[in-house]
Amino acid sequence: MFTSLDNSSVNDTFKDSIFNGLSIDGGLYYPKEIKILNEIIQNIRGLSNQEIGYLIMKSFINNEIPDKALKKIIKQTINFDFPIKNIQKNIFSYELFHGPTLAFKDVGASFLANSLEYYTKDRVLNILVATSGDTGAAVANSFLNKKNINVIILFPKNKISSFQQKQITTKGNNIYAVELEGDFDACQSLVKRAFNDKKLRQKINISSANSINVGRWLPQIIYYFILYKELNKINIEKEICISIPSGNFGNICAGLISKKMGLNFKKIIASTNINDTIPRYLSSGIFDPKKTKRTISNAMDVSIPNNFPRIEKIYNDNFKSLSNDLISEMVNEFQTKEEIKKTFHDSKYILDPHGAVGLVGLKRNLRNNETGVFFETAHPIKFMDSVGKILKIREDFFKINLNFNNKETIHKIKNNYNDLVDFINLIN
Numbered sequence: 132m133f134t135s136l137d138n139s140s141v142n143d144t145f146k147d148s149i150f151n152g153l154s155i156d157g158g159l160y161y162p163k164e165i166k167i168l169n170e171i172i173q174n175i176r177g178l179s180n181q182e183i184g185y186l187i188m189k190s191f192i193n194n195e196i197p198d199k200a201l202k203k204i205i206k207q208t209i210n211f212d213f214p215i216k217n218i219q220k221n222i223f224s225y226e227l228f229h230g231p232t233l234a235f236k237d238v239g240a241s242f243l244a245n246s247l248e249y250y251t252k253d254r255v256l257n258i259l260v261a262t263s264g265d266t267g268a269a270v271a272n273s274f275l276n277k278k279n280i281n282v283i284i285l286f287p288k289n290k291i292s293s294f295q296q297k298q299i300t301t302k303g304n305n306i307y308a309v310e311l312e313g314d315f316d317a318c319q320s321l322v323k324r325a326f327n328d329k330k331l332r333q334k335i336n337i338s339s340a341n342s343i344n345v346g347r348w349l350p351q352i353i354y355y356f357i358l359y360k361e362l363n364k365i366n367i368e369k370e371i372c373i374s375i376p377s378g379n380f381g382n383i384c385a386g387l388i389s390k391k392m393g394l395n396f397k398k399i400i401a402s403t404n405i406n407d408t409i410p411r412y413l414s415s416g417i418f419d420p421k422k423t424k425r426t427i428s429n430a431m432d433v434s435i436p437n438n439f440p441r442i443e444k445i446y447n448d449n450f451k452s453l454s455n456d457l458i459s460e461m462v463n464e465f466q467t468k469e470e471i472k473k474t475f476h477d478s479k480y481i482l483d484p485h486g487a488v489g490l491v492g493l494k495r496n497l498r499n500n501e502t503g504v505f506f507e508t509a510h511p512i513k514f515m516d517s518v519g520k521i522l523k524i525r526e527d528f529f530k531i532n533l534n535f536n537n538k539e540t541i542h543k544i545k546n547n548y549n550d551l552v553d554f555i556n557l558i559n
């Protein structure tokens with residue numbers, strides 16, 4: 132049911148696709164068929180979020196996971212709210228941060244974790260991920276206590292916020308937080324090396340949980356159908372423009388697929404920070420990634436978005452139709468901070484830096500007769516280092532209970548591949 136973007140003769144099951152992460156030939160998996168779901172769209176008001184989630188995932192997985200089991204996976208995944216908030220006259224914030232780790236990656240990570248658990252009854256699986264922050268948190272939370280699954284999360288020493296670190300290190304049980312003496316790229320390269328290590332992989336089952344895995348990527352389509360329902364309930368069905376803060380372009384790619392499945396979005400805007408390979412590419416036709424720069428919207432500090440080949444595939448690798456349809460905006464650090472201030476001043480609404488990028492990109496493209504929605508992908512409390520300073524507020528401004536009462540358990544390794552292998556052997 133899934134083929135490879137590098138080799139159209141690949142024809143793998145959902146199970147193989149989520150275990151492999153990438154196809155054997157190294158290409159990204161892509162669904163062989165994208166169904167148009169007009170009947171669901173017409174009746175969307177009457178469907179619960181879980182029913183929507185089930186019908187969408189069913190359209191990709193078909194009968195590979197029996198209905199009862201798929202419904203259970205959805206129930207464990209879609210179990211919090213996805214509200215829209217009207218913050219200015221024709222502008223809505225679509226809040227995707229009400230999940231357990233306060234960022235939108237919870238839905239994808241949880242769907243993947245529950246699907247893998249469904250298949251790992253008879254063998255032990257090791258999930259190996261490198262993180263620069265949010266991915267590690269979502270994966271740690273989603274995989275906690277999953278039977279027969281060990282999760283090894285590599286994070287760079289002193290390079291993630293203390294909030295994010297605690298989200299990874301306080302779980303315990305089957306979640307192993309490994310602090311590496313090096314940066315995120317060093318973490319990433321050790322993980323890659325393990326995936327290419329035939330000797331290790333003969334002994335131990337290893338799988339990935341990053342955003343290229345179809346088990347994480349496809350469930351994000353559900354957001355767009357729920358958004359469509361929420362707007363429908365207040366009689367907004369046309370002239371809808373949406374802006375998605377983008378880094379690896381997985382979320383926006385899911386949005387473009389949802390349009391193929393029949394959702395009526397007029398404009399889809401990919402908003403980036405100063406890591407602006409794609410906005411430059413769409414206007415010049417030249418793909419010219421620069422060195423990645425650090426920003427306050429750090430989950431989007433990516434210069435080679437790993438889902439972009441899927442977006443090109445949606446447009447049949449035709450640059451002209453892609454650049455005519457997809458809008459992409461670069462928002463710099465000054466503009467991001469000014470938007471956080473302005474929105475707080477005008478609407479008493481607190482943006483996180485990623486949502487702020489989305490809102491600026493939206494405003495540049497929105498006309499009066501249109502309805503604009505930007506995706507709020509993280510709770511601002513995760514980014515108090517920047518938001519707190521900009522708005523002169525503190526953590527206790529938000530009345531939420533963070534309860535990190537566990538002790539942190541950290542396994543430390545040098546930037547050395549053998550240290551990682553020793554650690555993996557030790558826990559298996």
Ligand SMILES: *Cc1c(COP(=O)(O)O)cnc(C)c1O
Nearest residue numbers: 377378379380381382430508509
């Ligand atoms: C991961 C992340 C993004 C970027 O999503 P992509 O699918 O990689 O484009 C945006 N905002 C937040 C808060 C994130 O954690």
